[in-house]
């Protein structure tokens with residue numbers, strides 16, 4: 001296998017992964033399950049796109065909301081960080 005074949009393979013892989021990432025970001029978005037959220041802020045620290053924000057609920061304690069849905073890329077970093085099963089991916093159309 002020569003160098004050009006390897007480079008072409010890597011480029012193709014990057015393009016394919018980028019396609020699926022963009023498709024997921026277009027179709028999916030984070031949803032917060034308010035009752036499970038403890039306000040620990042772990043997800044806020046993980047979100048590189050600043051899509052989440054902490055609020056003080058009127059009827060419940062501090063919890064996270066998806067303040068900027070347009071910024072969410074559905075990367076799941078926040079879901080991995082959350083230890084309380086308070087985040088899930090849902091269809092954007094919901």
Ligand code: SF4
Nearest residue numbers: 037038040041043082
């Ligand atoms: S990591 Fe989970 S429990 Fe903690 S603030 Fe975020 S959603 Fe709430």
Ligand code: SF4
Nearest residue numbers: 047072073075076078
């Ligand atoms: S899925 Fe990614 S971009 Fe969306 S809120 Fe979570 S960490 Fe931020």
